[in-house]
Amino acid sequence: IVDLVDVYKIYQLGNTEVPAVQGVSIRINRGEFATIAGPSGSGKTTLLNLIGCVDTATRGDVIVAGQNTGRLKEKDLTRLRLFKIGFIFQSFNLVSVLTAYQNVEFPLLLQKSVGKAERDRRVREVLEAVGLGTHGKHRPNELSGGQRQRVAVARALVTKPEIVLADEPTANLDSVTGSQIIDLMKELNHRDGTTFIFSTHDAKVMEAADRIVRLKDGRVQDASAGHAG
Amino acid sequence: IVDLVDVYKIYQLGNTEVPAVQGVSIRINRGEFATIAGPSGSGKTTLLNLIGCVDTATRGDVIVAGQNTGRLKEKDLTRLRLFKIGFIFQSFNLVSVLTAYQNVEFPLLLQKSVGKAERDRRVREVLEAVGLGTHGKHRPNELSGGQRQRVAVARALVTKPEIVLADEPTANLDSVTGSQIIDLMKELNHRDGTTFIFSTHDAKVMEAADRIVRLKDGRVQDASAGHAG
Ligand SMILES: Nc1ncnc2c1ncn2[C@@H]1O[C@H](COP(=O)(O)OP(=O)(O)OP(=O)(O)O)[C@@H](O)[C@H]1O
Numbered sequence A, B: 001i002v003d004l005v006d007v008y009k010i011y012q013l014g015n016t017e018v019p020a021v022q023g024v025s026i027r028i029n030r031g032e033f034a035t036i037a038g039p040s041g042s043g044k045t046t047l048l049n050l051i052g053c054v055d056t057a058t059r060g061d062v063i064v065a066g067q068n069t070g071r072l073k074e075k076d077l078t079r080l081r082l083f084k085i086g087f088i089f090q091s092f093n094l095v096s097v098l099t100a101y102q103n104v105e106f107p108l109l110l111q112k113s114v115g116k117a118e119r120d121r122r123v124r125e126v127l128e129a130v131g132l133g134t135h136g137k138h139r140p141n142e143l144s145g146g147q148r149q150r151v152a153v154a155r156a157l158v159t160k161p162e163i164v165l166a167d168e169p170t171a172n173l174d175s176v177t178g179s180q181i182i183d184l185m186k187e188l189n190h191r192d193g194t195t196f197i198f199s200t201h202d203a204k205v206m207e208a209a210d211r212i213v214r215l216k217d218g219r220v221q222d223a224s225a226g227h228a229g
């Protein structure tokens, strides 16, 4: 469902080039629960941004749900992001003037694919599932770091996307709450066949994965290199 | 060096009261390496904000470095925050238009206590110590999540404060980088007697602490309750 073919992302910083992703080729199959592991600065977020069509590759092909994203028009990219992908950002990207409830409801409003009653039911259900049933009226700055992270999780899941991209979704959570979030995602993976691609530093998330892709300095580590990653 | 006496923080949310911290009394001695542990939403950030004079208590006394912060004028609070305390925020709070170097230099410029050459030496030294020696010219949105976290760490340490308040300083770091940051802090604790108060979910940070304060629903858990926290 996701195919990266010899992908490069090279940033320009003044006169220097910063190669964030270098010659990465990865194939993720539908229904997989995959994690991208690697040190801080190794390119995990950059890779997820390319898959999520939030950024474009300098070279190579990024193919998502059968479509070559480098060749799509802006409005088709927008449709892909809105209808097929749920993205949990490393720094959450919540709308500060909206409540937790409104933040989670937002993509459903954009989609216009379900009626008001169903929308309300879904928002409440997912807020409950991440343990924020009583915090719907708080705005982001009236929430703890881990609560904001869970609003970001809820928002990505409420549209029931085919692919969920999760950038360190448990970084700000204690181990009990973090496990609850991972269990919720595994259940969606088993019940609905949703594909999950995580970037994580959390050993518990890695244990839950059926596959680990190891990154170092923007390159994929050879799986046969054992624990060198 | 930090004394909380029956401290309460109660937020007003529309018509509801949200008690974030309830009747907390804690004494932290100079030179301690203490952690505040507890589930997401249990009040850790709120507690650190009260100690760091970033927020004021609804009830009770917060005494920092011998001064009762509830009775200080704004300019004395500002001096306390600038000269005695280094704060690593859970969401970093970096200045987006400044480079990593400039962000770290900022509190030294405000202090006006060291000359240009010494300022430059200190900024470079601490950036090197957190592994960002080559990233000084990147702005926050040109850095990875873990790199931004380390800029926030560097900025808090560069002024060599008496008290460092660290709100989940390793949340976005892989275990190797995270350990390097903890080792750096332990060294400062041993060499300079800097007091460290962490909030963390990271078992490795808790292992490094000489003392753990457990929070649950805004209250301190009795130490004799064993592992109930
Ligand atoms: N401005 C506010 N208005 C209302 N409630 C608030 C406000 N700020 C925080 N809260 C609530 O206070 C409680 C404690 O928040 P705090 O940020 O201290 O938790 P925490 O222990 O740091 O959590 P985490 O581990 O998720 O960072 C939470 O339930 C939160 O929703």
Ligand SMILES: Nc1ncnc2c1ncn2[C@@H]1O[C@H](COP(=O)(O)OP(=O)(O)OP(=O)(O)O)[C@@H](O)[C@H]1O
Residues within 6 Å of the ligand: A011, A012, A013, A018, A019, A020, A038, A039, A040, A041, A042, A043, A044, A045, A046, A047, A090, B135, B138, B141, B142, B143, B144, B145, B146, B147, B172, B173, B174
């Ligand atoms: N806009 C940019 N301009 C220049 N360099 C950038 C930019 N964005 C990211 N980088 C660099 O690209 C590299 C990879 O960044 P990325 O955010 O993908 O890392 P990461 O693996 O997600 O790290 P972390 O675990 O710390 O979140 C880093 O060295 C970073 O400094």
Ligand SMILES: [Mg+2]
Residues within 6 Å of the ligand: A044, A045, A046, A090, A167, B144, B145, B146
């Ligand atoms: Mg990242």
Ligand SMILES: [Mg+2]
Residues within 6 Å of the ligand: A144, A145, A146, B044, B045, B046, B090, B167
């Ligand atoms: Mg917090």
